[in-house]
Amino acid sequence: MKLRKMMLNINGVDRMFMCDPENDKLSDVLRRIGLTGVKVGCGTGVCGSCSIILNGQVIRSCTKKISQVEEYSKITTIEGIGTPQHLHPLQVAWMNCGAVQCGFCVPGFIVSAYALLEQNPDPTREEVRDWFQKTRNVCRCTGYKQIVDAVMAAAKVMRGECSIEDIKFHNPEDGNYYGKPVVRQDALGKVCGLTDYGDDQALKMPQGVLYAAIVQPKVTHHAKILAIHTEEAEKMPGVVKVITAKDLIAAGGTNIMAEGQFHERSTVMTPSRKVLQDEKIYRYGDVIAMVVAHTHRQARAAAAKVTMEYEQLPEYLTYLDAVMPDAIRIHEDTPNIFCEQPVLKGAGLEDAEEVRDLIDKAPHVVEGSFSSSREPHLSIEGCVLQSYWGDDGLLTIQCKSQCVYSSIGRLGNCLGVPKDKYRIIMNPTGASFGWSTNAGDIALCAACTVVTGEPVSLSMSYEEHQHFSGKRCPAYSNGRLACDNEGKILAAEFDIGMDHGAYSWGGDDVMTKPARFTFFPYNVPNVAGLVRVANVNHAFGTAYRSYGSPQAYTLSEPLMDMMAEELGMDPFEFRYKNICREGDKNINSYVYPQYPMEKIMDTMRPIYEKAVADAKAADTPEKRRGVGIAWGGFNVTEGGGDSAEVALELMPGNKIRKYDTWHAMGQGATTGSLVVTLEALKEMHLTPEDIQLIQNDTKTCPDTGMAGASRSLYMDGNATIIAANKLLAAMRKEDGTLRTYDEMKAEGIETKYLGRYETNTTPGLCRLDPNTGIGDPTPAFTYCLNLAEVEVDTKTGKTTVLKFTCVDFVGRIGNIDAVNGQAYSGIMHGIGFALKEDYADVKKHANMFGAGTSYIKDVPDDINLIHIDGAISDGPFGSSGASEAFQASGHCAVLNGIYNACGVRIHEIPALPEKVKAGLDAIAKGEKPYEPKKYFLGSDMYEELENIKENPVQVGTQSFYVSLDDPTAERPF
Known part of the structure; x- marks a missing residue:
C-alpha cells in the first residue's frame, strides 16, 4: 500500500493526515481521524447521512474519493457546527421539535441545513424541502415534517426574531410532564454527532480486534450445495480464519437457530434456519461462510474469493409459485403451506358454506383479489455488531436488537454456548422498524468469536444487509363482501395467502394478524375466512411495523370502497354506517375494549367533506384529484402471556x-x-x-x-x-x-x-381458537382513520400525495412529540408502501434508492394529526400503545384516492406510475383498467374450511421443538 500525506482545513483547523489515495473515501478519512459524526449508511451516496460541507458545497462524503479532494480544501462536519457546551440553534431546534428519533441521519441533516441557512437565512418550508431533496438527505423515522419544523425554528433564532430559549422545552412548574414534549435524554449526543452507533463502536475498539465479512454466493435463490471452496480465501493477506458450518460444529455448536412454532396447526417440526448454510441455499441472501481477518478490507477481499459449487433447484419466488400442485417441498419436513388459521362467525360457526350462500343471495356483492409487496424496512443503518468474551466470562454481543433477551432464546444452542453465558447489549441504533427482532446477524458475528476465541466486528455493506435481513410478508388475497339494500354489511369472506419467505420462524404468528384485522373495525355479522402461510425462496418474513395487518387492509379497505360504489353511496357514509358501536363484536366474536370509532369519524367528517370539495374544484384532465379514506388499527401487547x-x-x-x-x-x-x-x-x-x-x-x-x-x-x-x-x-x-x-x-x-x-x-384474554378464529388475545387496540388527498398525472401515471390527515385514538399520550413522530413516520412508510417500496428484484432493489425509499418530496408536508382524547382502563395512566396503527392502512387511503381521482384501481401494489398509466390508457380505449383474476392459494377455501372442521385440534395439545438448550428436542406447548 502506498500512502499520501494530506493537509485539509477541517472545522477551521488545519489537519495533517495520511491516506490511501487508491481506496480511501473522504468519509473514511474523516471518521478515521475521529470525526465519527460523519455517519455512513448506504455507502453509495443515496441517503445523505455522510453529508459534509466541502468548499462551501454540501456533498456526500461516502462516494467522494480522497484523491478527488484538493489539498487545503475547507471542510465542515457536524463537530464544527456546535458542541454540547456551545450548541448551534439548529441543534437546539432538532432536540426540541421532535426531529431526533434514531438520530443516525441527524448529523447529515444538520450539516445540510447549516449550508442552506448560510445561503438563505429566511427560507420557506417548500424551499427547505427542495433543498433536502437536492442533497438527498433521507430520514426513515420522522416523515420529515418535524425536520422542516426544526429548520424553520432555528432560522427564526438566527434572524433574531426570537431567542434560543423561546424554542426550548422548559420543565413545567406544576411538575406535570406526562403528555408534554419532554426532550429525549439521548438527543444531545445525536445532534452533536457524538453518539457512537455500531460502526463508530467498531472504529474505536482496541488493537487486536478481528474483522469479519460474510460470504453470500448471490447466484441463486434455491440450490443444493455440492462444495464450498475456501482455499483461495485462506491464502489472502491478513486472513485469520475462513469459517464454515463444519468449523462451528467442531467448536461445539449445532449451527441450527432455535425457532419455535406457536400454532396448533403448524406442520413445522424441525428448525428451518442454519447460521451458515452447508446443504442448501434457500434464498438469495443466505450465508455459507465467514471470513475473519485483521482488517475490514482484508476480510472483504478474501470473502470475494470463496466460491460454491451447486446443483440448481426449482426457484419459487412468490406464494403463488410455491403452492402450485407440482411444486416440490422447500423444506423436507413440511409442506410449503405450513400453517392455517380459519375465521368463522355467525352462520359460519355452523357451516362455512352458509356464509357463501348468504353472500350468493345478497342483493349487493363485490369481490376482488389483491396483493401486497415484500416491503423492505430500509433503515439507514444496516447490520453492524461486535462480539467478544468479556472480562466477566460472558460471550458479549453489542448489536442492534429489539429484543435483547429474546435474542438469547433465538440463538438457542446454535453456538454451543449455555444461555446463561450470553450478554446481549444494544448499541445506539439507527432504527430497525422490525427487522432486528431476528437474531441471524448476532449468530454470525458471535460464531466468529466462538470459533476464533477473539473479539470480532462485523459490518455488512448495505447491499449485503438488504439481502440478509427479513422483509414484510407479501400477501395474496381473494375476498367478497355482501350488503343489504340499506347498505348494512351482511357477510364477508376472505382467503389470504401469506408469503413468509425461506424460513418459517414467526410465520404462524404473523398469520393470525389478518385473521384479526381484516374488516377492522366494522360490524360484520357473518364471516368465513382463512389465512394460510407458506415458505418460498425469497427473503424471509419478519416483523415490520403493523406486523401482518397492512396485508389485511389491502383486501378489506378497497372492498369497502367498491361496495360503496356498488350502492351509490359515499365511501365515508358507507363506513360510518358499518363501524362497530358499543356492544358490536369484531370478526373474532369479541367486543372491543374501546369504541372510539364514531367519535373518530365525526371528527374526520368535516375534513373529509372539505377535501372532497377541494379535489373537485382542482381536478383537471391533466392532473386528476381524488380523496381516499381507510380505517386501520392494531393490537397492543403480545397477548395473554406477555x-x-x-x-x-x-x-x-x-x-x-x-x-x-x-x-x-x-x-x-x-x-x-x-x-x-x-x-x-x-x-x-x-x-x-x-x-x-x-x-x-x-x-x-x-x-x-x-x-x-x-x-x-x-x-x-x-x-x-x-x-x-x-x-x-x-x-x-x-x-x-x-x-x-x-x-x-x-x-x-x-x-x-x-x-x-x-x-x-387482564380478565378474559384468550388466544384465537385454531378451529374457529374466536378469541381475544390482547387487552387493547389502537385506532386510526386515514384520509389521503392525491393527484394523478395522467401523462405519466405518477401519483403525488398532497395532503394526509389521520384521526387516531391511542389512549392518553405520554409524550406528544414521540407520538407525532411515530405517526409521521408510519404515514410516510404507508405512502411508500402504496407507491414505490419493494424488494422483489434482488438486483434492482439492492439499495435504498432502488428499493424505493421515500425522499422528502415523496411525502406531503401537509400532514394533519388529530389525537382523540381519552384513556384506556388497564393502561398505565390511561395510555395504550402508539406507532403500529399509523402504518396499518395509510397505503389503502392512497390507493383508494387514486381510484377516486382517475378510475384506476390498483390491485397489486406498489402503484408504480406505469401501472396507473396502463389503467388510464385502457380507460381511454374504452377497456377495463384491470382484468379481474382470482388467485389460486393452494386449495378451495371452503373445502379447506370443511377439512379443518372435520379435523379439529385442541388448543395447547401439540408438541413443539423449541428449546434453548436443544433446538431439536420437543416440549409441550
Whole structure:
C-alpha cells in the first residue's frame, strides 16, 4: 500500500493526515481521524447521512474519493457546527421539535441545513424541502415534517426574531410532564454527532480486534450445495480464519437457530434456519461462510474469493409459485403451506358454506383479489455488531436488537454456548422498524468469536444487509363482501395467502394478524375466512411495523370502497354506517375494549367533506384529484402471556436510576421510560434531570420484553407503576412523608425494587381458537382513520400525495412529540408502501434508492394529526400503545384516492406510475383498467374450511421443538 500525506482545513483547523489515495473515501478519512459524526449508511451516496460541507458545497462524503479532494480544501462536519457546551440553534431546534428519533441521519441533516441557512437565512418550508431533496438527505423515522419544523425554528433564532430559549422545552412548574414534549435524554449526543452507533463502536475498539465479512454466493435463490471452496480465501493477506458450518460444529455448536412454532396447526417440526448454510441455499441472501481477518478490507477481499459449487433447484419466488400442485417441498419436513388459521362467525360457526350462500343471495356483492409487496424496512443503518468474551466470562454481543433477551432464546444452542453465558447489549441504533427482532446477524458475528476465541466486528455493506435481513410478508388475497339494500354489511369472506419467505420462524404468528384485522373495525355479522402461510425462496418474513395487518387492509379497505360504489353511496357514509358501536363484536366474536370509532369519524367528517370539495374544484384532465379514506388499527401487547419487568433504584441525592429493556430504536424509548417514571413517582417532585436510565443490557437490566406489538409503553409503564409503588411504600414514614436516600441507608431499608407486570391479569384474554378464529388475545387496540388527498398525472401515471390527515385514538399520550413522530413516520412508510417500496428484484432493489425509499418530496408536508382524547382502563395512566396503527392502512387511503381521482384501481401494489398509466390508457380505449383474476392459494377455501372442521385440534395439545438448550428436542406447548 502506498500512502499520501494530506493537509485539509477541517472545522477551521488545519489537519495533517495520511491516506490511501487508491481506496480511501473522504468519509473514511474523516471518521478515521475521529470525526465519527460523519455517519455512513448506504455507502453509495443515496441517503445523505455522510453529508459534509466541502468548499462551501454540501456533498456526500461516502462516494467522494480522497484523491478527488484538493489539498487545503475547507471542510465542515457536524463537530464544527456546535458542541454540547456551545450548541448551534439548529441543534437546539432538532432536540426540541421532535426531529431526533434514531438520530443516525441527524448529523447529515444538520450539516445540510447549516449550508442552506448560510445561503438563505429566511427560507420557506417548500424551499427547505427542495433543498433536502437536492442533497438527498433521507430520514426513515420522522416523515420529515418535524425536520422542516426544526429548520424553520432555528432560522427564526438566527434572524433574531426570537431567542434560543423561546424554542426550548422548559420543565413545567406544576411538575406535570406526562403528555408534554419532554426532550429525549439521548438527543444531545445525536445532534452533536457524538453518539457512537455500531460502526463508530467498531472504529474505536482496541488493537487486536478481528474483522469479519460474510460470504453470500448471490447466484441463486434455491440450490443444493455440492462444495464450498475456501482455499483461495485462506491464502489472502491478513486472513485469520475462513469459517464454515463444519468449523462451528467442531467448536461445539449445532449451527441450527432455535425457532419455535406457536400454532396448533403448524406442520413445522424441525428448525428451518442454519447460521451458515452447508446443504442448501434457500434464498438469495443466505450465508455459507465467514471470513475473519485483521482488517475490514482484508476480510472483504478474501470473502470475494470463496466460491460454491451447486446443483440448481426449482426457484419459487412468490406464494403463488410455491403452492402450485407440482411444486416440490422447500423444506423436507413440511409442506410449503405450513400453517392455517380459519375465521368463522355467525352462520359460519355452523357451516362455512352458509356464509357463501348468504353472500350468493345478497342483493349487493363485490369481490376482488389483491396483493401486497415484500416491503423492505430500509433503515439507514444496516447490520453492524461486535462480539467478544468479556472480562466477566460472558460471550458479549453489542448489536442492534429489539429484543435483547429474546435474542438469547433465538440463538438457542446454535453456538454451543449455555444461555446463561450470553450478554446481549444494544448499541445506539439507527432504527430497525422490525427487522432486528431476528437474531441471524448476532449468530454470525458471535460464531466468529466462538470459533476464533477473539473479539470480532462485523459490518455488512448495505447491499449485503438488504439481502440478509427479513422483509414484510407479501400477501395474496381473494375476498367478497355482501350488503343489504340499506347498505348494512351482511357477510364477508376472505382467503389470504401469506408469503413468509425461506424460513418459517414467526410465520404462524404473523398469520393470525389478518385473521384479526381484516374488516377492522366494522360490524360484520357473518364471516368465513382463512389465512394460510407458506415458505418460498425469497427473503424471509419478519416483523415490520403493523406486523401482518397492512396485508389485511389491502383486501378489506378497497372492498369497502367498491361496495360503496356498488350502492351509490359515499365511501365515508358507507363506513360510518358499518363501524362497530358499543356492544358490536369484531370478526373474532369479541367486543372491543374501546369504541372510539364514531367519535373518530365525526371528527374526520368535516375534513373529509372539505377535501372532497377541494379535489373537485382542482381536478383537471391533466392532473386528476381524488380523496381516499381507510380505517386501520392494531393490537397492543403480545397477548395473554406477555410480561415486563423494570427496576427502580433510589440513589444519593434522592435521584432515581431506572433499569429496563425498553429498546431505543428511535421510537422514543428514552423519553417514554422517563415520563412514565416521572408520573409514577410524581410524589417525589422529580425532574428529568433526576433520572438516569440504564437500558438494554441483559447483564444489568431486567427483561421488559421486546420493542414490538405496540407494547412498550403499556407494559413498561404498568411495570414501572408496580416498582414505584414498592419504592414509595418503603420510603414512606409513619407521618406520610418520604425518607431520603440517606435515611433509607441509615435504617437498612432496601433502595432498589423490581416491578413485574403480566397481561394475564387482564380478565378474559384468550388466544384465537385454531378451529374457529374466536378469541381475544390482547387487552387493547389502537385506532386510526386515514384520509389521503392525491393527484394523478395522467401523462405519466405518477401519483403525488398532497395532503394526509389521520384521526387516531391511542389512549392518553405520554409524550406528544414521540407520538407525532411515530405517526409521521408510519404515514410516510404507508405512502411508500402504496407507491414505490419493494424488494422483489434482488438486483434492482439492492439499495435504498432502488428499493424505493421515500425522499422528502415523496411525502406531503401537509400532514394533519388529530389525537382523540381519552384513556384506556388497564393502561398505565390511561395510555395504550402508539406507532403500529399509523402504518396499518395509510397505503389503502392512497390507493383508494387514486381510484377516486382517475378510475384506476390498483390491485397489486406498489402503484408504480406505469401501472396507473396502463389503467388510464385502457380507460381511454374504452377497456377495463384491470382484468379481474382470482388467485389460486393452494386449495378451495371452503373445502379447506370443511377439512379443518372435520379435523379439529385442541388448543395447547401439540408438541413443539423449541428449546434453548436443544433446538431439536420437543416440549409441550
